[in-house]
Amino acid sequence: MALKITVIGTGYLGATHAAAMAELGFEVLGLDVVPEKIEMLQRGEVPMYEPGLEELLRKHVAGIEGSTGRLRFTMDWAEVGEFGDVHFVCVNTPQKHGEYACDMSYVDAAFETLAPHLKGPALVVGKSTVPVGSAERLARTLAELSPAGEDAELAWNPEFLREGFAVQDTLHPDRLVAGVRSERAEKILREVYATPVSEGSPFVVTDFPTAELVKTSANSFLATKISFINAMAEVCEAAGGDVALLAEAIGHDERIGKKFLRAGIGFGGGCLPKDIRAFMARAGELGADQALTFLREIDSINMRRRGQMVEMAREALGGGSFLGKRVAVLGATFKPDSDDVRDSPALNVAGQIHLQGGQVTVYDPKGMANAKRLFPTLGYADSAVGAVRGADVVLHLTEWREFRELDPAVLGEAASARVLLDGRNALDPEVWRRAGWTYRAMGRPTA
Known part of the structure; x- marks a missing residue:
């Protein structure tokens, strides 16, 4: 008999996972405690921008014309307990x-509320990013609070979604990690992921602590690589080198690789910053804090980039005050192909300049509504040209394709001064200079 799947929490991760499980052929029931979210999802709408997700949802949500009807949503925990095998x-x-x-309060609440409704054999699979050691404790919670007792088993299956590629990453993962304690749990997870495994996705079976550590250690490695090239950018600034050429040269070394070696204003978002901080905190609790002291410097390099971008803007305006100066900011989200502005370096820079008296106007292809909620006092324009109109300096802070395809001549007509600061090293200096712009990028004083 085919497994029935429930997904508890229908935010970014949950909504994507629920839609993907339906796409893989399972009957799926999603649960959330926020009525507005459930109502949206039942209409086939997603509460965030993620390429391809709304289409996938509409393909499967029950009640939508032409859908498979495999995906439903509820707020009833008893229904979830009754319905699901996984x-x-x-x-x-x-x-x-x-x-x-x-903050483990949401995870703890989910387990404590679900457990009493598990009356028969069930596998509960944690996907949230948690401090190592949590699974051990949550397995005890399940066994103690479930009528099914030991038959309510736990597995840990971390998520590796990249915003902007979440649908692809769920349906065609580059690896699947299963932290399990029994052959039964492994067998069930292999059944859930049979399609991607048959297509070649590696399936790595581990114990609980290793599974919990995979996500945080992967994010820590990524953060280290990004902060490393940003530290090299600081040295290039001081020495008169070009960090883009430096990155190209070291990227040819296959031990290092080219990816994530583009210097700029650093990383942000809802995962990397909080995950490396939580990892440091947990290492301290385990008495292994010295092992991760380097992450404190990684975090520090990353946060320093934002202040350096503000100073670069000040220098471009003559080195004095921002008062009365018009600053255009292209980009509000922490990365392209997302509407996520959590801990966004772009908005942080915009906010700092605004606080220092600059007249800041922001444009972003997808993140405007979220940015306005977070920073209501900034100015906003409905196009790149609108943002740049009358600007004394233009800051490119999120590397959307739309910005790479801008016509520098058209933008130059709108700007008060043709001065561009590329905070992402993503634009072609020659193209902009030919159109009469002064182009400056981080870590490239001579470029």
């Missing part, structure tokens, strides 16, 4: 307010 927990684990540690 329950994926996809709730948020934000950073605790005022400290580095991870």
